[in-house]
Amino acid sequence: MSKITYREAIRAAMREAMRADPRVFLMGEDVGRYGGAFAVSLGLLDEFGPERIRDTPLSESGFLGAGIGAALGGMRPIVEIMTVNFSLLALDQLVNHAATLRHMSGGQFSVPMVVRMASGGGRGMAAQHSHSFEGWYAHVPGIKVLTPATVADAKGLLLAALEEPDPVVVLEHATLYPVEGDDTPDAPMEIGLAAVRRPGARVSLVTYGGSLPKTLKAADELAKEGVDAEVVDLRTLRPLDMDTVVGSIAKTHRAVVVDEMWKTGSFAGEVMARIMELAFDELDAPVVRVCSREVPMPYAKHLEEAALPQVGQIVAAAKGLL
Amino acid sequence: MTNEEIKAKVIGILASVVPELEPAELAADKSLRDQLDIDSVDFLNFVVGLSKTFGIEIAETDYRHLYTLDACVAYLAAHATA
Amino acid sequence: MTDFLMPKLGADMTQGRLIEWFKKPGERIVRGEVIAVVETDKANVDVESWVAGTLQKILVAPGGDWLPVGTPLAVIEPEAGAAAEAPPSFAAPPVAAAPKPAPPVVTPAVPAGPGAPVPAPPIPEPVSAPVAPGERVPVSPIARKRAAALGLDAATIRGTGPGGRITLDDVERASRERPAPVAPAVAAPAADKRQRMRDAIAAAMARSKREIPHYYLGTTIDLSKALAWLAEANAKLPVAERLLAGVLLIKAAALALREVPELNGFWIDGRAQRSEAIHAGVAISLRGGGLVAPAIHGADKLALPELMQRVTDLVARARAGSLKSSEMTDPTITITSLGERGVEAVYGVIYPPQLALVGFGKVVERPWAVDGAVGVRPVVTATLSGDHRATDGHRGALYLDALDRLLQAPDKL
Numbered sequence: 054m055s056k057i058t059y060r061e062a063i064r065a066a067m068r069e070a071m072r073a074d075p076r077v078f079l080m081g082e083d084v085g086r087y088g089g090a091f092a093v094s095l096g097l098l099d100e101f102g103p104e105r106i107r108d109t110p111l112s113e114s115g116f117l118g119a120g121i122g123a124a125l126g127g128m129r130p131i132v133e134i135m136t137v138n139f140s141l142l143a144l145d146q147l148v149n150h151a152a153t154l155r156h157m158s159g160g161q162f163s164v165p166m167v168v169r170m171a172s173g174g175g176r177g178m179a180a181q182h183s184h185s186f187e188g189w190y191a192h193v194p195g196i197k198v199l200t201p202a203t204v205a206d207a208k209g210l211l212l213a214a215l216e217e218p219d220p221v222v223v224l225e226h227a228t229l230y231p232v233e234g235d236d237t238p239d240a241p242m243e244i245g246l247a248a249v250r251r252p253g254a255r256v257s258l259v260t261y262g263g264s265l266p267k268t269l270k271a272a273d274e275l276a277k278e279g280v281d282a283e284v285v286d287l288r289t290l291r292p293l294d295m296d297t298v299v300g301s302i303a304k305t306h307r308a309v310v311v312d313e314m315w316k317t318g319s320f321a322g323e324v325m326a327r328i329m330e331l332a333f334d335e336l337d338a339p340v341v342r343v344c345s346r347e348v349p350m351p352y353a354k355h356l357e358e359a360a361l362p363q364v365g366q367i368v369a370a371a372k373g374l375l
Numbered sequence: 376m377t378n379e380e381i382k383a384k385v386i387g388i389l390a391s392v393v394p395e396l397e398p399a400e401l402a403a404d405k406s407l408r409d410q411l412d413i414d415s416v417d418f419l420n421f422v423v424g425l426s427k428t429f430g431i432e433i434a435e436t437d438y439r440h441l442y443t444l445d446a447c448v449a450y451l452a453a454h455a456t457a
Numbered sequence: 458m459t460d461f462l463m464p465k466l467g468a469d470m471t472q473g474r475l476i477e478w479f480k481k482p483g484e485r486i487v488r489g490e491v492i493a494v495v496e497t498d499k500a501n502v503d504v505e506s507w508v509a510g511t512l513q514k515i516l517v518a519p520g521g522d523w524l525p526v527g528t529p530l531a532v533i534e535p536e537a538g539a540a541a542e543a544p545p546s547f548a549a550p551p552v553a554a555a556p557k558p559a560p561p562v563v564t565p566a567v568p569a570g571p572g573a574p575v576p577a578p579p580i581p582e583p584v585s586a587p588v589a590p591g592e593r594v595p596v597s598p599i600a601r602k603r604a605a606a607l608g609l610d611a612a613t614i615r616g617t618g619p620g621g622r623i624t625l626d627d628v629e630r631a632s633r634e635r636p637a638p639v640a641p642a643v644a645a646p647a648a649d650k651r652q653r654m655r656d657a658i659a660a661a662m663a664r665s666k667r668e669i670p671h672y673y674l675g676t677t678i679d680l681s682k683a684l685a686w687l688a689e690a691n692a693k694l695p696v697a698e699r700l701l702a703g704v705l706l707i708k709a710a711a712l713a714l715r716e717v718p719e720l721n722g723f724w725i726d727g728r729a730q731r732s733e734a735i736h737a738g739v740a741i742s743l744r745g746g747g748l749v750a751p752a753i754h755g756a757d758k759l760a761l762p763e764l765m766q767r768v769t770d771l772v773a774r775a776r777a778g779s780l781k782s783s784e785m786t787d788p789t790i791t792i793t794s795l796g797e798r799g800v801e802a803v804y805g806v807i808y809p810p811q812l813a814l815v816g817f818g819k820v821v822e823r824p825w826a827v828d829g830a831v832g833v834r835p836v837v838t839a840t841l842s843g844d845h846r847a848t849d850g851h852r853g854a855l856y857l858d859a860l861d862r863l864l865q866a867p868d869k870l
Binding site for chain 1: 597598599600602618619622624625626718722728729730731732733
């Protein structure tokens with residue numbers, strides 16, 4: 054089996070969906086002739102033509118609104134927004150319109166639209182391209198939020214998103230694009246299931262998206278010190294699979310939640326609150342989290358590294374519970 | 376120093392290594408290790424004691440001349456006269 | 458206020474007898490300082506305090522009865538800000554929940570002089586309560602739930618979690634150690650010293666063979682380079698500074714653990730807990746029977762002359778019966794050598810809760826094939842007994858391989 058990258062897995066999912074369903078099309082800034090800001094759609098213009106691979110003006114609110122209109126009109130749009138920072142320009146379209154129309158129309162209209170966006174830091178792209186806002190979207194009922202962390206999930210969850218009758222936001226952590234993997238699925242995966250990426254018995258490390266590789270590395274480090282850590286990948290933030298998280302904590306009785314948002318209002322905070330609600334009697338230590346420092350993302354490499362969660366912090370947090 | 380004097384000193388050093396030593400039961404021509412259940416650390420302490428008491432350096436290659444009481448006396452009589 | 462408890466100085470210890478106090482009430486105690494001598498079934502042990510503070514009250518006078526592990530012996534007022542810390546080893550954390558039916562006999566520490574009013578016997582502290590009444594004890598939610606299910610009062614359990622929190626492990630430990638020690642504690646004091654040593658070894662070894670699925674590996678190692686190097690080194694040294702071959706073996710055995718750290722540590726609560734530090738327990742047989750295996754701390758980091766000196770010192774003190782409590786509880790692996798008594802190989806029984814035991818037999822000269830020719834070489838059979846729950850034979854084999862390799866470069870040991 055040949056290896057493919059996370060980037061190629063997303064491209065493969067879009068290509069398969071467009072070949073199978075003429076209603077599917079892609080639009081966004083530079084997705085056509087340039088091949089996408091992160092080269093995800095490279096080559097798709099040649100295969101599907103400008104009707105289905107549409108370059109848009111620099112107007113997130115405008116083209117996301119166009120996506121909603123297309124979905125209402127019976128199409129299956131994929132809208133690519135260059136980074137989650139820029140998606141804030143389209144927040145009104147997503148939160149006030151896409152997320153509410155099924156409810157407000159009494160179920161008469163739905164918005165089957167997939168919005169893909171790159172997120173996260175670690176690439177020296179500074180404070181306007183590197184933030185993590187997935188928790189903001191996960192706050193909103195009416196949209197689903199997917200955070201694939203592996204090559205297989207990049208494809209399988211995107212295929213699943215394209216089958217959803219309601220809007221789905223897919224956050225692709227930009228450091229994952231070049232990651233290689235094999236074993237990509239041919240069929241859509243089920244949305245709303247977390248996965249245990251590494252079994253363990255002493256402490257649960259709960260994470261998602263771009264923090265998964267760091268967390269797995271931390272588990273390796275902990276193993277060297279005799280601490281057997283379990284790694285849980287949430288995979289989707291809404292719906293959120295707490296059964297898997299609670300099941301893990303029932304075994305380990307300790308949890309560290311890792312995400313790249315700022316600590317205040319982070320999605321990790323939501324996971325911690327749910328653990329308190331659902332698994333208080335299983336805990337042998339306080340639940341702790343490792344998040345980004347509360348600063349706009351620095352540009353300088355050493356400062357950016359200092360601002361983002363790192364392996365050593367995860368290791369130290371886990372050891373602090375033992 | 377007579378052989379008897381040497382022997383008395385050797386037994387004294389042995390007794391410091393093996394406190395429960397009964398000199399009367401010690402066979403002079405049989406292995407000290409086997410009779411006294413001493414190990415290499417004890418034996419080293421014994422050799423250190425001999426070296427100090429008789430004022431001689433004992434090469435490691437000479438340890439084999441020290442395995443019985445009789446052999447010790449003979450070795451020390453030959454080397455410690457100086 | 459912290460109780461200074463009868464320590465558990467090894468997996469086989471259930472009771473001890475206070476022999477001597479080095480501190481009087483009102484005197485300061487530095488963390489790690491030896492404050493008392495306790496007689497165990499195996500030896501008299503200098504017991505260190507892991508709390509800094511002031512000795513407030515002596516609860517048990519020297520020379521009294523045999524007391525179960527966990528019995529409060531004295532009360533220490535910890536220094537301000539210095540919480541009671543667990544001993545450095547997790548082989549034997551302080552044991553709580555002494556059996557309630559056997560409260561310690563409380564004797565005044567200082568005999569009353571003639572005419573002095575007879576002091577009222579001090580009111581015994583609640584048995585092994587680790588905190589003063591009214592102080593809030595941090596108990597984790599699951600520990601609280603489990604303690605309730607077991608009928609244990611969480612407040613009587615000593616916490617070893619961060620900040621002294623009582624954790625699930627603490628509750629399970631307290632529960633395991635609750636009823637068992639009562640019977641032997643009553644029966645044993647009459648037995649003589651040798652019998653008690655036998656009983657202690659019997660208990661530890663029976664537990665080992667009952668609980669630990671051993672696997673055994675052995676390999677023959679060519680010692681010609683090591684012994685030639687040693688002879689050359691010793692030729693330049695006065696008798697008192699010469700190295701024994703056994704010291705080379707201990708150093709190599711400790712260094713090899715760095716390469717296979719899975720063998721170094723303890724099996725606790727159903728899991729292997731590796732130890733970063735390598736504390737080699739060196740088996741020392743005592744004349745008249747029995748043995749102890751006290752620790753040489755950080756054996757992998759000691760230069761050979763220093764290691765040699767530690768071995769000599771340890772043997773002398775083991776036989777004189779003056780080992781320290783940390784030496785009794787800290788070994789992370791045991792190294793035994795029966796070669797001096799003439800056998801070629803020893804397949805040892807692991808000392809619980811350790812994960813492995815390394816054995817060395819006698820150094821013998823054997824025909825040995827090297828580069829297609831046969832020569833006579835001094836060789837030794839090194840063996841490994843491993844806990845199959847923690848490691849598999851493959852790791853064990855890598856360990857013996859590393860040991861062999863290290864012994865081929867004696868100048869680097």
